[in-house]
Amino acid sequence: MIVNSSSLLLKEIAEKTSQAARKLGGLSTDDRNQAIEAIAQALETASADIIKANELDCELAEKEGISKPLYNRLKLGETKLKATIKGVRDVVNLADPLGHISIHRELDEGLILKRVSCPLGVLGIIFEARPEALIQITSLAIKSGNAVILKGGKEAINSCQTLVKIIREALKNTKVDPDTVQLLTTREEIRNLLVLDEYIDLIIPRGSNEFVRFIQQNTNIPVLGHADGICHLYIDKQADLETATSITVDSKTQYPAACNAIETLLIHQDIAAEFLPKIAEALNSHQVKLKGDKLTQNYLNIEAATEEDWKTEYSDLILSIKVVDSLEVAINHINTYGSKHTDAIVTEDRNSAETFMNQVDAAGVYHNCSTRFADGFRYGFGAEVGISTQKMPPRGPVGLEGLVTYKYQVTGKGHIAATYSGDNAKAFTHKDV
Amino acid sequence: MIVNSSSLLLKEIAEKTSQAARKLGGLSTDDRNQAIEAIAQALETASADIIKANELDCELAEKEGISKPLYNRLKLGETKLKATIKGVRDVVNLADPLGHISIHRELDEGLILKRVSCPLGVLGIIFEARPEALIQITSLAIKSGNAVILKGGKEAINSCQTLVKIIREALKNTKVDPDTVQLLTTREEIRNLLVLDEYIDLIIPRGSNEFVRFIQQNTNIPVLGHADGICHLYIDKQADLETATSITVDSKTQYPAACNAIETLLIHQDIAAEFLPKIAEALNSHQVKLKGDKLTQNYLNIEAATEEDWKTEYSDLILSIKVVDSLEVAINHINTYGSKHTDAIVTEDRNSAETFMNQVDAAGVYHNCSTRFADGFRYGFGAEVGISTQKMPPRGPVGLEGLVTYKYQVTGKGHIAATYSGDNAKAFTHKDV
Known part of the structure; x- marks a missing residue:
């Protein structure tokens, strides 16, 4: 759960998270929404603990001479926490991004093609010292059927550990496996994360331009984000x-x-x-x-x-x-x-x-x-998971649809390709249903 | 045009191609279709030259002891050439993948958001010694508003040079700049191509599993393809x-x-x-x-x-x-x-x-x-540009839509963000048009 791991241990965690993700992907809209609501309730109940953990982070950061804007981002007082919990409940009300059928076509009689949206799998999310980001990201991940491995800015370590503990505890009473949400706590783990392309399907880095560029240049895992905004x-x-x-x-x-x-x-x-x-x-x-x-x-x-x-x-x-x-x-x-x-x-x-x-x-x-x-909320996406400056989609402000992919499902009645090739090849009908 | 270039020269070519791509992206459906038809006509007229150049490749390859399946792929006789030219005309008849509006939304009165499909820019396509692939790829690229830098298998060098010469000559009488189509002829150029992420927007490698894996692991440019099919x-x-x-x-x-x-x-x-x-x-x-x-x-x-x-x-x-x-x-x-x-x-x-x-x-x-x-034609896509085993879309068999991306266009009447923030923030209407 909360680990100061060697790269071997990290691989084990990634594997476990990947298995949790597979189970999560098969859950219904209601099951995922109930888990998100359970998180909202648990955060409300434990508000005092969260604020206390955050105060500890803030005190330590002040001693280290943190700048005023960074302090404001780190601080998670009652008002901000309440607004964030309201944000979690807003995620419950978002349309389910899974199970959308973007192609539904008869290839031939009884042979049906569907293109259906499905989760990506495991998200690696590296964010600045802003504890409420962890809450937002986790709820969006569960909504979209994805597991998350989280790494927050070091100044927010107590806040993040407390939050993840509460979230995992809350998930125990739901159909979502607590292993869906993992927290990393050391900077070295980021490097180890970047090579786990077997288990991690998308990395979302937030932070300085240099940091995002470093991530982009040091991994084969797709990265959602932008280094510069010129x-x-x-x-x-x-x-x-x-x-x-x-x-x-x-x-x-x-x-x-x-x-x-x-x-x-x-x-x-x-x-x-x-x-x-x-x-x-x-x-x-x-x-x-x-x-x-x-x-x-x-x-x-x-x-x-x-x-x-x-x-x-x-x-x-x-x-x-x-x-x-x-x-x-x-x-x-x-x-x-x-x-x-x-x-x-x-x-x-x-x-x-x-x-x-x-x-x-x-x-x-x-x-x-x-x-x-240029912003996902202003575009009416309901949520923004990042802004991408890559050319391939998803591009620009990315909402929940950036956290899903699709599969082609083909269902037949014993259809084989040989029927459609050679001298007496049968023609496909290719009729959209 | 046909170059044995140093990496500096290649960069110049890429820049020129990128400029040609920008002009191409602004052309109408008719302009692009006319250019594709002009290519089909020129290939017909020059059929004898193409077959002769291909015979030279085949003779040389036979002397080198090419295997029978590879020889069959390399060979471009009259029948295969005619079928390929028919394929070019089929591309004219495909629906235009550009200008599709996938989101059309009023953000507020007079402030309109559109998500519109547009070309990627420049495609880098590395293919096996199969000359008709060059023809197919080029017509699909022009259809989708993209320029191409092509590199064919070395056994097909005479065929490829002859084809690109004919295609560029044909484009001179159309609105598509001949610089839209470029041919590389040496293997070293591939390595140089892989670092040109400033100019190349997508690489499509075809060939052995090892080759595709090499490309995937050695570039920051998005790669469309698959190493293995297990x-x-x-x-x-x-x-x-x-x-x-x-x-x-x-x-x-x-x-x-x-x-x-x-x-x-x-x-x-x-x-x-x-x-x-x-x-x-x-x-x-x-x-x-x-x-x-x-x-x-x-x-x-x-x-x-x-x-x-x-x-x-x-x-x-x-x-x-x-x-x-x-x-x-x-x-x-x-x-x-x-x-x-x-x-x-x-x-x-x-x-x-x-x-x-x-x-x-x-x-x-x-x-x-x-x-x-699992095939783009069988799925009814009209064309297949590759099969992707990555998780992010485009995934699976990819048709023309894999060669386009989108832009968000926002048109206002002097709208500013300050109106929608602070104490008297105006609400967005977010009405789909």
């Missing part, structure tokens, strides 16, 4: 400048640490003289530090933006600005330096918007709205 | 033995080199005494060599099957047999030794069939039919 906003020559100002301020300042906040503003040269002073004033009032290319510096007295800036996710109140002479140059800049996350255009010209949305290679391509909408 | 057939105690015999013979002998042929037959002990002599006779008449575990050897005088046999894809008229004492043991054997390709059960018991189909972890789980149906 998002762009392009203000076209045909933009409404009021709209452009409002969207720029929102995309940069509404939550600058978010991956969907913009890092670079591209401006068409025809409107640069009018727009630059205007947007500089608006951003200055939000304490945004500006950096600009040569052309931008003609209009604004700001620091130079270098090649390095175009590649940087500031995650802070800093914005690089570049003046471009065409839509095409803007698109090329984005496709060169962007991270395929979310990029937006502000324009009243439908053709330019269409070209931009077709040619920008990103999970999200936006027209006349803030990049900050 | 498929199982389980004959349940409630099986109809006539059906079981017919399906076993078909699954093993109809095309033993295919990845969806079975390698291991699992038999419930309750029917072993009756079924084993029967199936041995049927398989013997098809020259299938049998190997068996201890229990099987009690009934049949055959060689012992070892641990190594359970892990082996014979791709030949050899079959390993194991007697099991329960459905659960059969499922565990399959989940331990199978390659997640296709596994089948023969039974008249619906519950056993359901348990098998739920718990066997494979892309295809079959009931009372041959494993040989």
Whole structure:
């Protein structure tokens, strides 16, 4: 359960988790929902213990000189815990992602093909020191029929151990095997986890860009996540400048640490003289530090933006600005330096918007709205398990459907392939049912 | 175009191909179909040249002592070429995989989310010495809006060079940039290709298991394919033995080199005494060599099957047999030794069939039919670009939809995220359109 394991021990745990996952995959919607409700109840009952364990983590972290934003993430007070438990019950109410039939086809009389959604198996989830993430992830995993091996940020160790103990205890009275939920506690275990492609079906890493990149480059297991969020906003020559100002301020300042906040503003040269002073004033009032290319510096007295800036996710109140002479140059800049996350255009010209949305290679391509909408909850997915900047699906904000795959089920009445080949080959009917 | 490139040159080609892909992605269905038709016409016109180039390859290969099956794959005579050109025209008639809207939702008044299918970008395709594969792949790539970098087996070099020259020449009179289709000719280039994750979006390797495994383990680019096809057939105690015999013979002998042929037959002990002599006779008449575990050897005088046999894809008229004492043991054997390709059960018991189909972890789980149906054409996909044994979609036989991804397009009227957060947060409407 809670282990400081050698890699051998970890393999055993992974195997056990994999077996628990197989059983979980066969349970009904109700069985899984009842287990999630049992977790919600157990967390309520044990609220005092959870808060106490978290206080211990917070005290130790303060002694180590934790920063204010990290402390806020680590802290799990009564209000946050209540909201998180409500979130668990919301998961009960989400539609079941399992058992969806996306293809149902008669291949020939009595030979039926179905493509049915099913769980992935075992998820490896490595998250920052934010204890409520463990609760959310576990409930989403059980909902989607998957087991989880969890590794939380080291500052949250007492909180995580307490939570997993409560969750496993709660599962004992349900049809879900407690071995469905495992906690790792040491950083070395992450490396050992990355080679267990035989048992782990998907890794979801959360944390710094460097950390996610390290995971992506050191495992053959599929990874759901994104290293960088270098998002762009392009203000076209045909933009409404009021709209452009409002969207720029929102995309940069509404939550600058978010991956969907913009890092670079591209401006068409025809409107640069009018727009630059205007947007500089608006951003200055939000304490945004500006950096600009040569052309931008003609209009604004700001620091130079270098090649390095175009590649940087500031995650802070800093914005690089570049003046471009065409839509095409803007698109090329984005496709060169962007991270395929979310990029937006502000324009009243439908053709330019269409070209931009077709040619920008990103999970999200936006027209006349803030990049900050790139989010599973805002998209109406009910939950977000991560944002992927890979090209293959699932891409962009990923809801529960990112935690499931599918199987092809074929049912016959003794049908054999020989019937359909050779000189007297029978034809398939291929009728969708 | 045709290059013996250093890795630097290859990078330049990849960049150029990537630019050609971007233009291709913006073309209409008609533009892409016209280009495919132009290829079909050019191949017809140049048939004599193609056959001549292929004859040269065949002569050289014969001198090198090529095996008969490989020679048959390499040979591109008039009949095969005509059928291949017909196949190109069939691709014109396939439904366009681009522009499908899988989510269309109002997030709030005037703020519209669409999830739209779009091309992946550049495909890297490494195939065996089978020249018509180049033609099929290229037409499927253009249909799906993707550029291709091709590398064929070295024995087919003259055929491939001639084909690519004709195809690129044909594209000059269409809206598709000839740089959409590139040919590599040396084996070293494959290694260089594998590190170009900046430009190549998907690799499709065809060839030996070892080769596919090498590709999978040596690139960060997504790989569509399968190393092994270790498929199982389980004959349940409630099986109809006539059906079981017919399906076993078909699954093993109809095309033993295919990845969806079975390698291991699992038999419930309750029917072993009756079924084993029967199936041995049927398989013997098809020259299938049998190997068996201890229990099987009690009934049949055959060689012992070892641990190594359970892990082996014979791709030949050899079959390993194991007697099991329960459905659960059969499922565990399959989940331990199978390659997640296709596994089948023969039974008249619906519950056993359901348990098998739920718990066997494979892309295809079959009931009372041959494993040989695992194929994109047989599934009615119109084309097959590969079979994937990975767990994440696309999984199993993959049609054109495996060559596309999607983008989220959000269109607003100046909408900003701040409106939907804080004390007076507006609610999203989340209405599907």
